[in-house]
Each structure stands twice: as structure tokens, then as C-alpha cells.
Amino acid sequence: MERMLVSTGSPFEAAIGYSRAVACDGWVFVAGTTGYDYATMTMPGDIGAQCANALATIARALAEVGAGLDDVVRVRYILPDRADWPACWPLTSAAFARARPAATMVVAGLQEPEMKIEIEVTARLPG
Template sequence: MTRELVTSGSPMEPKIGFSRAVRSGAYLAVAGTAPIGPDGRTSSRGDVYGQTRDCLAIAQRAIEAGGFRIEDVVRTRVMLTDMDRWQEAARAHGEVFGEIRPACTFVGVARFIDPEWLVEIEVDCFRGEP
């Protein structure tokens, strides 16, 4: 079974020792995805819904770069610094996954690397026989 690393091009990947995603056979895991815009700064500041949409868009690009489709997502993990705002994240999640309906967990966390990040998302994909 081959192992393929999917990079976002972030200079942090080699420094920290991680990949945006890793594909191994029929499985693809997307690392914790933060709301980082093309300029390298936090996107949608103060907006849980907007940050969730941004995270999901970044994750979707990694999914596609790994040769998978959004329909192959079987599990998501939504991590929030303020669980009182879970419905904002859930709305964005539902817009992307409403028909796909992967297993999903919402988790409250104390903080992220950047205090402006309100959400991070992990995604797992599996593609069986075509």
C-alpha cells in the first residue's frame, strides 16, 4: 500500500512535521484545518460560521488534491473554543455535508495556536470500490 503526502505548501509543515493530508490506499486523513486565508492571516475574524466555511473549503481542496471527493468524507471533527456557538459551525457543516451526512463530533477546546482561530476541523475520507 502506498502512502502519499498532500501538502498545502505551508512552511509550517516541515517545521512541525505534518502534512495537510495523508492518503494510504482507500483512506485519506486531513489534519486539523484552521481558518487561514491566502495571505497567511486568520480569515473571517470573530465569525464562527465564516471560519467554519473557510476551514471546510481548505479541507475540500486537500481532499481533492489527494484524489478523493467531498462525497468520500466519512467522519468530521469540529473543534470550537466556545461551545455556546456550536450552531453557527453546525450551519456551515450542514451546508456542505447535509446530503453526505458523515459521522461528526463537536468538541470544545481551551484554545488553538492562534487565539483568533475559533474553530478547527479534521476530516477522514474512505473510498471503497468504484
């Protein structure tokens, strides 16, 4: 498979110089994805809504190259406030119930103060 780049059209992608996802040699690497609603370029204040938006953006990026959340083998969650993490569990559990990827949660500052979660995944293309 040739290298395929996926973009959400986020202004961050162009300004910083990255792709939302890169598919190559049977793998899909999805960049750290925050909770922006890219249709409106708004960020909800609620951690649950941000987590849901990030997972939806990731699912769309995976779909663009023929994969889905069930193909995820590795996920990394980054949160500035560890106290927000349990509120995400129902969403992440539902999203990855079938894939059950290897996962890590890291506490770290994010690019903008309104960002409450960033999610990065690696998936294997089906077939």
C-alpha cells in the first residue's frame, strides 16, 4: 500500500505541519486528536463531549483508509487533569469494547487551555 495521508481540514494540521492520520504498509497512525468539532471549530467545555468528539474524529479518519475503531491495536490518552479521566471510561469502553487495544493514560499539558483530552491511536488495516 502506498502512503496515504488523511486530513480533517483542521487549521492546526496546516499550521503545524502534520496529517490527522497516515496509512502505510498495513498500519494506520492517527495523530493526537482533541475534542474540537471540526465542522464548527468549537470546543465543548465538558470532558465527555470532548472525548466523544475526539473518538468520532478518529473513527472518521480510520474509515477514510478502510479501517475502524475495531482495528485499533494501541491507544494513548493524554489529559491535563487526571480527575477527568473516569468520566471518559464509558465512552472509551464503548468505543474499544471489541478491539481491546493496549492503552496508556498520561497526564500532561495540552496545546490550548480549553483542551481536556487528546487521544492518539494506531490501527492495523483489516485483511
